[in-house]
Amino acid sequence: CPSSPKPPASPSEKCGVLNVTKITEHGKKVRKNWTSSWTVLQGSSLLFAKGQGGGTSWFGGSQSKPEFTVDLRGGSVEWASKDKSSKKHVIELKTRQGTELLIQSENDGLINDWFRTLQDTISTHAWE
Numbered sequence: 228c229p230s231s232p233k234p235p236a237s238p239s240e241k242c243g244v245l246n247v248t249k250i251t252e253h254g255k256k257v258r259k260n261w262t263s264s265w266t267v268l269q270g271s272s273l274l275f276a277k278g279q280g281g282g283t284s285w286f287g288g289s290q291s292k293p294e295f296t297v298d299l300r301g302g303s304v305e306w307a308s309k310d311k312s313s314k315k316h317v318i319e320l321k322t323r324q325g326t327e328l329l330i331q332s333e334n335d336g337l338i339n340d341w342f343r344t345l346q347d348t349i350s351t352h353a354w355e
């Protein structure tokens with residue numbers, strides 16, 4: 228993902244730019260703050276970095292660090308209902324730690340790919 232082009236859908240590693248906001252943190256509702264994030268799936272972790280990555284190196288630049296990381300193990304994904312957001316193509320991701328995120332892209336092919344990948348990742352790591 229960082230630099231080497233890979234054949235399609237090695238589901239343990241995937242990256243791209245997505246719009247992301249937390250809606251709940253540790254079980255408490257938080258204010259939405261939609262941010263365009265460079266998003267990397269690595270094993271069962273999903274990492275987000277602010278800003279658009281260039282795609283040439285790790286997180287699009289040697290200095291940029293992941294803003295936050297979520298553990299997908301024991302989590303769930305579903306398509307967000309209309310009352311969660313007025314945006315199109317919104318995934319609702321819930322983690323076992325009580326964090327809820329909305330993940331969105333205007334590109335429906337891209338977001339469908341992410342949806343499948345996240346589902347696959349969650350089921351692959353279900354018994355850890």
Ligand code: I3S
Nearest residue numbers: 248258259260261310311312313314317329
């Ligand atoms: O669920 P909400 O409260 O309608 O979410 C909107 C707000 O977060 C809004 O910002 P303010 O906190 O300044 O009201 C955002 O700009 C909107 O994008 C949020 O709604 P969408 O439907 O875009 O997720």
